[in-house]
Amino acid sequence: xxxxxxxxxxxxxxxxxxxxxLDDPRLAPFVELLDPVNSAAEGSPGFVWRxxxxxxxxxxxxxxxxxxxxxxxSVWESPESLWDFAYRSGHxxxxxxxxxxxxxxxxxxxxxxxxxxxxxxxxxxxxxxxxDLRAHGPNPxxxxxxxxxTAAEAAEHxxxxxxxxxxxx
Amino acid sequence: xxxxDAIAALQDPVRRRLYEYVVxxxxxxxxxxxxxxxxxxxxxxAHHLDRLTEAGxxxxxxxxxxxxxxxxxxxxxxxxxxxxxxxxxxxxxxDYRTAAxxxxxxxxxxxxxxxxxxxxxxxxxxxxxxxxxCGGLDEAMETLAARGYEPHLEEAxxxxxxxxxxxxxxxxxxxxxxPPLVCGxxxxxxEGLLGADGAVRARMDxxxxxxxVVVEASKNNID
Numbered sequence: 567x568x569x570x571x572x573x574x575x576x577x578x579x580x581x582x583x584x585x586x587x588l589d590d591p592r593l594a595p596f597v598e599l600l601d602p603v604n605s606a607a608e609g610s611p612g613f614v615w616r617x618x619x620x621x622x623x624x625x626x627x628x629x630x631x632x633x634x635x636x637x638x639x640s641v642w643e644s645p646e647s648l649w650d651f652a653y654r655s656g657h658x659x660x661x662x663x664x665x666x667x668x669x670x671x672x673x674x675x676x677x678x679x680x681x682x683x684x685x686x687x688x689x690x691x692x693x694x695x696x697x698d699l700r701a702h703g704p705n706p707x708x709x710x711x712x713x714x715x716t717a718a719e720a721a722e723h724x725x726x727x728x729x730x731x732x733x734x735x
Numbered sequence: 736x737x738x739x740d741a742i743a744a745l746q747d748p749v750r751r752r753l754y755e756y757v758v759x760x761x762x763x764x765x766x767x768x769x770x771x772x773x774x775x776x777x778x779x780x781a782h783h784l785d786r787l788t789e790a791g792x793x794x795x796x797x798x799x800x801x802x803x804x805x806x807x808x809x810x811x812x813x814x815x816x817x818x819x820x821x822x823x824x825x826x827x828x829x830d831y832r833t834a835a836x837x838x839x840x841x842x843x844x845x846x847x848x849x850x851x852x853x854x855x856x857x858x859x860x861x862x863x864x865x866x867x868x869c870g871g872l873d874e875a876m877e878t879l880a881a882r883g884y885e886p887h888l889e890e891a892x893x894x895x896x897x898x899x900x901x902x903x904x905x906x907x908x909x910x911x912x913x914p915p916l917v918c919g920x921x922x923x924x925x926e927g928l929l930g931a932d933g934a935v936r937a938r939m940d941x942x943x944x945x946x947x948v949v950v951e952a953s954k955n956n957i958d
Contacts, residue, residue, distance in 0.1 A: 658915065
């Protein structure tokens with residue numbers, strides 16, 4: 567509620583590199599979980615939006631980060647609502663089996679950031695946030711559950727950046 | 736409050752009964768109810784409940800127990816729940832939590848989920864020893880209680896067999912930092928502890944505020 571009161575929502579991107587193609591029998595248990603887990607997400611308290619490829623039920627067909635990399639992009643009312651869905655619902659049982667289906671990532675594969683309520687992040691925007699996290703570590707623009715920032719801290723950061731002369735980067 | 740002072744607050748038997756009662760309910764408990772459960776007067780219960788709150792073992796709030804609000808609903812009553820903080824004392828000073836977090840962080844980065852789960856399953860089996868797989872939900876509750884899971888039976892709505900849920904995660908602090916890794920480890924440990932082909936089975940069914948696992952009668956054992 568506090569996050570929504572500030573007019574901010576939490577966006578999250580996670581990427582996963584498939585160990586086998588999605589139509590491989592070894593990925594069948596994961597594919598079977600897609601619809602029920604996505605439905606559970608939509609029914610979770612605090613769910614706002616998730617990315618879906620036009621004409622399909624999910625975003626597994628979109629491969630903006632590489633041919634064998636699936637993306638999961640969604641928006642939630644608060645970090646708590648996302649946390650409870652990700653780790654305190656049926657989704658956790660799928661997460662438990664992640665090594666059967668996905669390659670281990672050396673770099674960060676999940677990024678969180680604040681968006682104005684009503685804003686739906688694009689895939690490009692999400693990948694920029696992941697690149698920011700990988701390049702600079704957790705910061706108010708791009709962070710993780712373990713090192714998180716509040717919407718107020720992010721807003722303060724953006725005000726401070728806006729007040730400075732444009733950097734050359 | 737030093738950890739040892741918080742724990743010492745439980746040395747008084749009445750205080751300890753009150754604490755254990757409040758914890759076992761898994762919800763806010765009023766003074767009258769706690770006094771009745773502990774077999775003491777309301778005044779004495781109030782005194783000890785407030786001492787437990789000062790010690791950081793309970794949290795207190797106020798609520799109208801009638802469920803009504805507005806004028807005429809009555810004065811709010813003081814209610815108690817278990818504090819979220821955890822307390823530990825080690826003599827001499829040891830720090831297994833930092834060790835656990837560093838090991839979990841390393842296992843997470845190396846992607847060692849399968850290896851950790853295999854070790855946890857072996858440990859569960861070793862804890863069970865020569866005993867047969869768990870024979871039923873009552874026995875499962877005893878086994879889980881002995882390991883600190885605080886099990887309670889959740890009745891099914893349609894009269895079917897209930898499931899055992901657990902109020903406490905013994906690995907809470909590490910599980911919060913590395914949920915899939917540590918919750919997967921917890922499930923494997925319980926699978927080993929209860930036995931794979933017995934009358935009960937453990938499966939993951941995570942909910943906010945509880946252990947990630949439930950224990951239920953095995954489907955293939957119902958005749």
